[in-house]
Amino acid sequence: xxxxxxxxxxxxxxxxxxxxKGQQGPGAGGVEMPPVKLVWYxxxxxxxxxxxxxxxxxxxxxxVC
Numbered sequence: 618x619x620x621x622x623x624x625x626x627x628x629x630x631x632x633x634x635x636x637x638k639g640q641q642g643p644g645a646g647g648v649e650m651p652p653v654k655l656v657w658y659x660x661x662x663x664x665x666x667x668x669x670x671x672x673x674x675x676x677x678x679x680x681v682c
Contacts, residue, residue, distance in 0.1 A: 618656065618657065618658055618659075618662055619656070619657045620654065620655070620656050620657075621654070621655045621656075621657075622652070622653070622654050622655075623650075623652060623653045623654075623655075624652050625649075625650060625651055625652045626649065626650040627649060628648055628649045663676070
């Protein structure tokens with residue numbers, strides 16, 4: 618299991634990113650982003666069963682897009 622935590626990010630343009638040099642607005646990263654926690658489970662590991670998930674309901678075993 619691997620856990621990544623990303624803090625909230627302001628809408629301030631990421632001026633040190635060469636990919637957005639000279640751009641403004643959303644194309645330059647000018648979008649506020651909330652904090653995010655990402656947990657990657659692999660090798661048969663499963664996260665805890667969510668509260669409110671009825672008994673007998675199975676989780677998808679493959680990605681659903």
